[in-house]
Amino acid sequence: MKAPVDYLLHLADNAVVLGQRDAEWCGHGPILEEDLALANVSLDLIGQARLLYQLAAARIGGDATEDKLAYFRDDTAFRNYTLLELPNHGPLVGYAASDRDYATTIMRNFLYSALMVLVWDALEKSADSELAAIAAKSLKEARYHLHHAADWVVKFGDGTEESHARAQAALEHLLPYTEEFWTPSAAEDAAVAAGAAVDVRTLRAAWDALVADTLAEATLKRPEVRGYVTEGKHGRHSEHLSYLLAEMQGLARAHPNGIW
């Protein structure tokens, strides 16, 4: 049984959007080694996005290509988690500008990769063999991403007063967005029904445990979350995604007949 295209796009959009955000650090990292590490994470994510878009394009048929899916769909067609499109800094409106904050970047990578090690692990057993193959490759990468991010979460939490405060603030800013992971979507339900995906809600306890372990080691306090639950995976995004896509898609759209 094959996963529906909308589900593949959800996974691909997640990867490309976070890949784009992580790449913003290239040349600006806090230390050269981290510049290289973040570029690696970004490369893995863009690699995952390419495989998923290619699979989706093959299933859509016609003149669909990975780049048409990444560059010529509007923000409302994107199905990524809202968490991933947020800028690399604390809570500000879409057109505000601010310095990049490494704690925000690391905390986001931590929360997302803790989910993805579970998702890819389950998808490795997907009835959709092509998706299972992508999952097997992505699982290894997500494990590294989690290891890298969790390591820094602990360093920040345990490090200095400033790093602790920044990590705590990043956690408080980002954790509410993770509620979106656990809400149902039509694409996910269809993929689960086809035996091609895992019901992400069944992963919640394992995710909570992974997050709790690292936060405990980091001496960070998990805030209580309530209120609005974001809906990026349904195509209703924050103010930030259209800016991200305007930048990412601008050149390709200015030259729709260009070959690169």
Place this chain on the structure above:
Amino acid sequence: MYTQAMDIPDESGKKLAVVPGASSEQEAAFEARIDADGRIEPQDWMPEAYRKTLVRQISQHAHSEIVGMLPEGNWISRAPSLKRKAILIAKVQDEGGHGLYLYSAAETLGTSRDEMLAGLHSGKAKYSSIFNYPTLNWADVGVIGWLVDGAAIMNQIPLCRCSYGPYSRAMIRVCKEESFHQRQGYEALLVMMKGTDEQKAMVQDAVNRYWWKCLAMFGPPDADSAHSAQGMRWGIKRISNDDLRQKFIDATVPQAKVLGVTLPDPDLKWNEERQHYDYGQIDWQEFWNTVEGNGPCNKERLATRVKAHNDGEWVRQAALAHARKQQERATKEAA
């Protein structure tokens, strides 16, 4: 990427003429090793001026790699396809990796990365001037690969035989990656030249802006070069600026023809007698203006490096504090 840096004196470079005394035996052993084309290793005795020249050269090279991440990094977020985005991120990451090996190679000479970075951030240490020019269209990414990395390779291949062991070994790996970048850059341009008229115009525009800057990358004419003679004697520099420049031009003209672009030099023509291409006058005034800090992007490039370093201070402090606390906890447990 490495360029003319070795010929650009900085504060420490001014003191190079001084060769402090050493036992004649040590000096003779050093000279004999150099004469036999052997390698000097970190634990070997070396003249202080040799050490200083190498620290200056290798750290300028490392700085060039790190600053060089910025002009190409400028296009990562806007790369027009996912494949090109991945290639560009990997390429810029490679440049960062080169910076890392080179800082490590320089550290074997007893200067810490922090000291070298302080030199860069204060403006005392130089980096390659080519990175003080803006990247204005997507084709710049391809042209930097083809021409800038191409020029860098010309400079770097001889450094694989440099007399200082750690530097020569680092350069072997760097050269392999740079020549891959050069072919990737050229391939990206070949694809664009098969595309729309606008794409072809982008490529020509990028070549027009970068051609002369690349020729200047080989450094001042041999007659005006500050450090060439001593560098040659020490096996730190192997081929003169003008010879490398000529070699680059001779190799590049046929590539430009295949690509279908015009190199912006009306005096560029084959000289049957010399068996080389003749070329026009390089604007050395403009080159020195940029080297001295007054090019189009010097201030932006340096300020961006300084900002990244300053903004990252709390991250580095956190890592140090965590390591210290872990050690304390381990000691307490053991006791």
